[in-house]
Amino acid sequence: MDIVIATLTSPVILFFILGMLAAFARSDLAIPEAIAKGLSLYLMAAIGLKGGVAVSESGFTPDLALAAIAGVALSFAIPYFAYALLTGFGKLDRINAGAVSAHYGSVSVVTFVTASEIFTGQSMGPAGYMVAVLALMETPAIISGLMLARRGEKRENGNGGLLHEVLLNASVVLLMGSFAIGLVAGPVGFEPIAPLFQIPFTGVLCFFLLDMGLVAARRLVEARAMTVRLTTLGILFPLINGTIGTVLGTMIGLDVGSTAALGVLAASASYIAVPAAMRMALPEADPGLYLSMSLGVTFPFNIIFGIPLFAALAQAIG
């Protein structure tokens, strides 16, 4: 129970709730887009560096490889399972179901960062290599989602552009790049830049989650394409995927923090890399649909309920 209370009274989560309340009350509070974008780049560079420095100390372990394989497998597989529920229970057509399913196979960087922050406060911080797992999980789901959406269609034009876009999208490059820099620099090289990338990190996360709360709640308020069934799936997916991820993490023998983090990654849905890729590859799909589900429903659910839940689950079965 500790982690639930710790989560709900931490300033990080309180700022998120403040943002949601402000948006629900239709306040005009807004963080300039350039700032929000800048903060998200900061968060990615910071966790990349931190992960790289940690791995430079711990070295490459079998755990790392196992977690990476598990993560990639989850990212590939989840869309197939989600697609079935989206077309069946959710009543979506093939293209929209494919587009939405890709979001759930992929991951949310901010959900992961918030979870790491909360877990670390509970002395169960995930291993440094989980940042690499995060980066690896971003893209496989896009391929699965596209295959589902394009099933039975003849390829009209080469998807070289998309593949490039997906593999070299900003967040993958920044996460992997700063992970590599952290590896090379190690703790000594990291020291002079820690005053920017480590010490104010939690505060920046507060500020960023204020914005995320605003954006998520506005998305929910203005959602028009949403149905009760889709909203239900937006909560069911993280519950199921998160449980699968946590169980898998325990089975492959990860430590409790990394197990919970794998659960959170599986539970989370992308709202940066995947929407842009889907808009490009499946222009006929309705962006209002997948953004409302991933950003409006699943993201807040995970931040407020999912994170403590998978932590508790990982502790219980770990």
Place this chain on the structure above:
Amino acid sequence: MDIVIATLTSPVILFFILGMLAAFARSDLAIPEAIAKGLSLYLMAAIGLKGGVAVSESGFTPDLALAAIAGVALSFAIPYFAYALLTGFGKLDRINAGAVSAHYGSVSVVTFVTASEIFTGQSMGPAGYMVAVLALMETPAIISGLMLARRGEKRENGNGGLLHEVLLNASVVLLMGSFAIGLVAGPVGFEPIAPLFQIPFTGVLCFFLLDMGLVAARRLVEARAMTVRLTTLGILFPLINGTIGTVLGTMIGLDVGSTAALGVLAASASYIAVPAAMRMALPEADPGLYLSMSLGVTFPFNIIFGIPLFAALAQAIG
């Protein structure tokens, strides 16, 4: 006299003066708007948190209630007094006088922040609850100003939209929201985010005041609607209102720092919330007029002269 010298040689004020000089010399120095906006949100979140944490330690005291009542009363009353001078001595018509008067009843967040910073450096930092007083003083003046401007007119359309806008405007929500978060989190919860919200605070204020100096001086240089009479009022108002505020603070028994802060709040004029509200509610009023007075004249006057003045007055009569 100490506080005068301390004010004028503090980097915070020097950056403000640098900004003014650069704008007067027509240099192209400019802070991107998104950055300026981001910094102002940071400053509000930071002082809200700080105030909330302080009140979580001191508890709710009678002083708090008294200061709040005094502040709200000042915000309601000042526009009536200002309106008389604006229509009489200032020769403004009803609508413009109403619009300008609302600015003087309301408050300037940055003036308050700068004063707190300087007062704290002189070991007379205001009480934490003054942040709540600041937030409470933002809006009553808008109602007074509108009643003055619309005097004798039949209401044409419901002002529901405006009321909503005014009560839930960004700065009120952010100040009150982070005050509440500070209250809940307390000193222990604040600790991990202090490296962002407390430690670099003074430096951020320098940077922000550089921008304010640029904006205020440009406003003054390009002012076309200004007359000598209005400029005079732009200096007279802070002198009179600030004195009233300081005396009132002493009368209700606030500590010296909070008294001086109440003086500064009374003396200050809004240039964020009120201009936007007036543009919306009184489109016929000339925005060049009220922005030149509050941002071009009163704001610099308070930053450079008002702050040390009301501090000295509070010390003298306190």
Place this chain on the structure above:
Amino acid sequence: MDIVIATLTSPVILFFILGMLAAFARSDLAIPEAIAKGLSLYLMAAIGLKGGVAVSESGFTPDLALAAIAGVALSFAIPYFAYALLTGFGKLDRINAGAVSAHYGSVSVVTFVTASEIFTGQSMGPAGYMVAVLALMETPAIISGLMLARRGEKRENGNGGLLHEVLLNASVVLLMGSFAIGLVAGPVGFEPIAPLFQIPFTGVLCFFLLDMGLVAARRLVEARAMTVRLTTLGILFPLINGTIGTVLGTMIGLDVGSTAALGVLAASASYIAVPAAMRMALPEADPGLYLSMSLGVTFPFNIIFGIPLFAALAQAIG
């Protein structure tokens, strides 16, 4: 050799390389312009302050005057030498050669900042007054470049506007202004703002160089006006000018760090103040040309090779 390895494994340089690689791979990673601009203002304010505080401690020394004279002389003279090579070997016409030559006489703030950072890590940090030298070197080259480009032409319209623009351009004003503030505030006044302007400095520089890497490499990828000859000059100029600067610094008796910094300043080419001035004063010149050379070729060359080179040279002959 130490400084070469220290340079290439420092996170500052690694982030620059990451940016270049991302741009070469055509990743969509990008720092919002407002953030990049804000960071560059931060870096200028921070080094200005730091330099001012240092001089407030050391006092004005003959070295300062000598370095300033040497810097101004270099800035005036280098364009003449560069112009000869640009029209001869580079095959540029008078106007383009004049425009490019002004860039090489002037300086790059970020190159200087990066060099200071690396030199300081090697216990050979340049003297505080070098910031003033940096600011002084920005503009003389513009006058030389214009005289070369306009040689033999009758003045069509007064260049009062340009002169004003050049003398009061944002970076000169901010550097000189914060230098003055640092002088007035001294170490005691600087202390409360050091948590913003000093402690996270290296980290901010990393973030900024990530952006510079992206911008420089994109410039290079999209360069169309570049020839092999001009690319060669883009590398030859920093080698020659940097050597001249380093030798001159040694001759006038500067300490090793300041000598190396003078070399770096001479080697560096402007890509902020000068391009804007040239676009204004010489609209017929091709901006693609001078930006590709200074930002695409010379800047990366200096960051990766020039900085350790002139440090080694200064140590060898110092």
Place this chain on the structure above:
Amino acid sequence: MVETVTRKRIEILVDKPLAQVPIRAAADAGIAGYSLVPVQSGSGRHGNWRNDRISGAENKVLFLTIASEEKANALVDALAPKLDSHSLLLTVSDVQVVRGERF
């Protein structure tokens, strides 16, 4: 060649705090679609302005909508009395569109 029809393009420069004025007037005239384009600075009889977010009171934005002639006329008529008091700058021009029934 695809068939095109003529519609009206209405452009209104308006202060950001007053952006709801053309938006509501358009909705009343039966026009649901519009876009807002940022404007960064300008000059007119009231002097210069430039976008600053400190006090957004003077920031301006370009309201842009494509509509049928009938709806466009209704919108212009509705806004005409407010052009001076709200200092709006309104222009109307002809454009060709492909799916005319949409507007």
Place this chain on the structure above:
Amino acid sequence: MVETVTRKRIEILVDKPLAQVPIRAAADAGIAGYSLVPVQSGSGRHGNWRNDRISGAENKVLFLTIASEEKANALVDALAPKLDSHSLLLTVSDVQVVRGERF
């Protein structure tokens, strides 16, 4: 007075991730020059949107090009089938330009 000739001004509102669609179609139609103008928010049959950079999937941009009538027609023909599926908003109007041979 300088001589001017009539050319077409084509304006296409497009989602940022799809901006390559009009750019490529223009290139195929022989149009090499274009500019992209930012748009900050809007409303239509699919509801409201506003620029946010968290998920840039719905951000929009205005593709603007000046071209000869012939090239403009080719571009419109090429994009017509995609107007609905890619939710593009396309308008064409006449403008006068000075150096007609450039377009």
Place this chain on the structure above:
Amino acid sequence: MVETVTRKRIEILVDKPLAQVPIRAAADAGIAGYSLVPVQSGSGRHGNWRNDRISGAENKVLFLTIASEEKANALVDALAPKLDSHSLLLTVSDVQVVRGERF
């Protein structure tokens, strides 16, 4: 129906450091009002550019003004010789305005 009259809409794409060129030319032609609209990227015979604030030398902006035909002609005549040297992109079109005496 409100009465409207025809005026000219002049649009000039110009490099930001050169924005004073059309502004001054407009003032000389008796045109006091104009607006600057940001542009974020583009492509032409000189290749691609995108707004970056590191070196703002290539950033562009759209100068937009509404003016009477007479003043518009004066402005176009004044700028015509600079179109190439300053790489300006200038277009003129007809628009309807309500308060014609203002322009």
